[in-house]
Amino acid sequence: MNIQADLTPPLPEGRWALFLDIDGTLLEHAAHPDAVLVSEELRVLLQTIERRLDGALAFITGRSIAAVDHLFAPLKLRIAGLYGLEHRLVPDGPIEAADEPADMAALADEIELELASQAVYVERKGPVLAIHTRAAPQLLARATELVEAALERLPKGYRVIAGNAGVELMPLEAAKGAAIRRFMQLDPFTGRRPVFLGDDTSDENGFETVNAAGGISIRVKPQGETAARFAIEDVASAIAWLEANFVEPAAQASSRNLVA
Structure with a gap:
């Protein structure tokens, strides 16, 4: 882990492209993914940042695009869903x-037959299967056991990703770094330096991609090792940092929320 204490200056003058995870980064986690709420203030902030960056803003999320559109309606942004x-x-x-x-x-x-009646939410996301155990943390080990055992009978090309409060099974090609690279090849992202904020194990691939591109990688409330070069202590601080660096005039924002 190579996390620095601050950014001085917060963001240098330049052309930036911003990539954002959602859950745990812009929104606090909830026991059920549908229980989160998006404030009008957050919608306005994202809309303002998109305009300031001439459109070079995209969600990079494990949620489906349909779920994100429902959550942030009527706001629609560029997005990579399902990793x-x-x-x-x-x-x-x-x-x-x-x-x-x-x-x-x-x-x-x-898996639903065994776990769904025990406060575990089994989320079907097309080729991605997410098992949320935030409301029943004692069942995380069993959920992980079930998906790891499933690898033996599924076609080759799947992997298991352990998260902060659950576990996911997904194709190998589901990678946030690949999604970021795809956007960076397109207007209005091309020629800009990437910034990526995320909070979980599934974001590590994105941090590595952004680091390799000479960008800025930030993990919210990091736990254990991370490829992110910087850290922010919580969701509220992440939103404040975004507002300070991408909205306030001349980006003369303090980086006090970035921690070692």
């Missing part, structure tokens, strides 16, 4: 969607 298995490359453009394979659907049925 890059879905894309909307322009705010009003078509969605490149991903379907649920039959073997993943059968596995979800089995």
Whole structure:
């Protein structure tokens, strides 16, 4: 882990591209993914930042694009959903969607049968299966055991990602870093330096990609090792940092929320 205490200056003069995880970064986690709320202030902030960056802002999230659009309605941004298995490359453009394979659907049925009645939420996201144990942390080990055992009977090309309060099973090509690289090849992102804020294990690949591109990687409330070069202590501080660096005039913001 190579986390620095601050950014001086907060963000140098230059052309930036901003990539944002959602849960745990812009929104506090909830026991159920549908229980989170988006404030009007956050919608306005994101809209303002997008305008300031001439459109070079995108969500990079494990949620589906449909779920994000519902959550942030009426705001629509560029987005990579399901860790890059879905894309909307322009705010009003078509969605490149991903379907649920039959073997993943059968596995979800089995896990729901065992765990869904015990405060565990089994979330079906097309080719991605997420098991949320925030409301029943004692079942995280069992949930992880189930998805790891499933790797033996699923087609090759899947992996298990452990999170802060759950576990996910997804195709190998589901990678936030790849999604960021795709956006960086397109206008209005091309020629800019990337900034990526995330909070979880699934964001590490994105941090590595941004570091390699000479950008700025920031992990919110880091736990253990991380590839992120900087840290922010919580969601409220992350939003304050975004507002300070991308909205306030001349970006003369303090970086006091960045911690070692």
